[in-house]
Amino acid sequence: MASSVTARGTHSANKTSGSTRGGSGARVGAGTRIRGRISGSGDLTIDGNVEGDVNVSGDLTVGEHGSVRGDAVEAESITVAGTLEAEGQVTGQLRVLVGSHVRCNVKGSISIDEGAEFAGRIDADFDLPPELEGHSSSARAGTSRRS
């Protein structure tokens, strides 16, 4: 069967883990398709296809061949190597890896690797540099695209 992608190597380094997590991890394998809502505590790795909302308290990883198409997606951190398409809002620390295809509106923080495809709106909270302060009250980047 397909290679299991549980790539969280570089990502977990800058993360203060050890938060209270109920339950063990979950994995949606490459040959699995879920239509519906996934919620709960713990980490979730998706190498299959998910159509629906995802809301987990832990880390969400979408593997190279995995895809998530839904409305709202929420997790502590979201690492995408495959496809993520959300009509609604994606909340969490989003990391868009090389080769991935992401189309969503993000609230939280985001990092986009070179070679990744991203389309959507980013709503990130950060302090503007002093020279820019006063121009716009909200630090909000518009629709951006990078490929």
Next chain:
Amino acid sequence: MASTVIGAGITIDGEITTDEDVVVEGTIRGKLTAKESITIEAGAVVEADVVSGPLTVAGSLTGNITSSDRVDLQGGAKVIGNVKATRITIADGAQFKGNVDMDV
């Protein structure tokens, strides 16, 4: 290790279709269809119609079961629903309410 694992803290409302093995430790409501084996661990709650290969139940399952192979209801399992399978075992300590159709 099974290819698809629904962990203890996870709840899925909807339809799951897979051609891999599935282990359920969490909660599933809806429909669960697998070509290979399904294992419903102790503590898991499944409120769904289940279509599978070999099925092992140690947790709680409410729904009709259709298995192309055998169904094992282990001690501590609680199953409410009709079972259609070629072979079935109901262990001492398993609770079961429903009809069994062994296709004879």
